[in-house]
Amino acid sequence: MLTVGMIGLGAMGEHMARNLAKAGFLSALYNRTTQKAEKLGQELNVNVAHTPEALAANVDIICLCVSRDEDVMEIIHAIKDTIRPNSVVIDMSTVSNHTAKKAAAILACGDVDFLDAPVSGGVEGAKSGKLAMMVGGDSAILEKVSPILASMAAHIVHIGPTGSGQATKAVNQIMAAGINQAVTEALTFAKAQQLPMDQIIDVISGGAASSWFLQNRGLSMTENHYPAGFKVALHQKDLDICLQMGRDSEVSLPITSQTRDDYAQLIAQGLGECDISALYSLKTNLKTN
């Protein structure tokens, strides 16, 4: 059986690690903040590596879920000399397609395969093991690791060559920005009409304007509660990637641009670590300004 090491135990990675362990694949953990890894390692009875390079030396497959492009590259540079030939690195972070290509090229020098495999479905999807996963890279490698990925994701689609998984995730993030704008604007309007918010969310969730975001974040946002699910600062990072890709391909992305600027305001207000549904607070305040 292939052995798996998980690097990055944040809001998403911790649940991914739990599901890998449940399926019997997980043999090592690494997290930058060691206490998190030690606590989870003890609970799951899994080895804790104190550096990414130590983890890479001892497993067949490395799953990665860290924050940003530079964090992925830091890990790739750290592991490139200790990772075993014929290993596979699966990056489930959301980063640019260029970063995916750079990481794959560095690892290929050591005969290591790479898949960009970003996910959608939020912390809830990570917890239930029912994420949607969009994969770039060699389809034969995907087939080799698909039982491992199936422990974390219910819907896995091979898109094309390296970087195409991340390009697909950019599509998802543009859509998520638009949905956030639509839901927070509509619920701000509903509040101004003094409508009963729970009934509004209930009935609209059953119709054509429903969305995962409305169903999972509607009620909490109208209670001014934005517990970190998908952080504002992380979506802003993704929208910067989308806007750059849009400029490169001469596609105008006005809603994405507006959302990116709205997130900058939320971050300036100290809400960067809140869930993206905190956009509702900006809209409701805007209304009264």
Ligand code: NAP
């Ligand atoms: P998070 O809770 O902020 O966790 C980030 C993780 O990355 C932490 O374990 C952190 O370690 C680690 N990390 C960051 N920089 C690092 C570095 N330079 N070296 C080593 N480890 C580093 O973020 P998250 O919500 O789990 O998101 C992780 C990735 O998944 C992001 O790319 C995000 O865009 C994507 N994503 C998130 C969601 C969501 O709903 N949250 C959904 C889909 C995709 P420490 O514990 O030491 O800080």
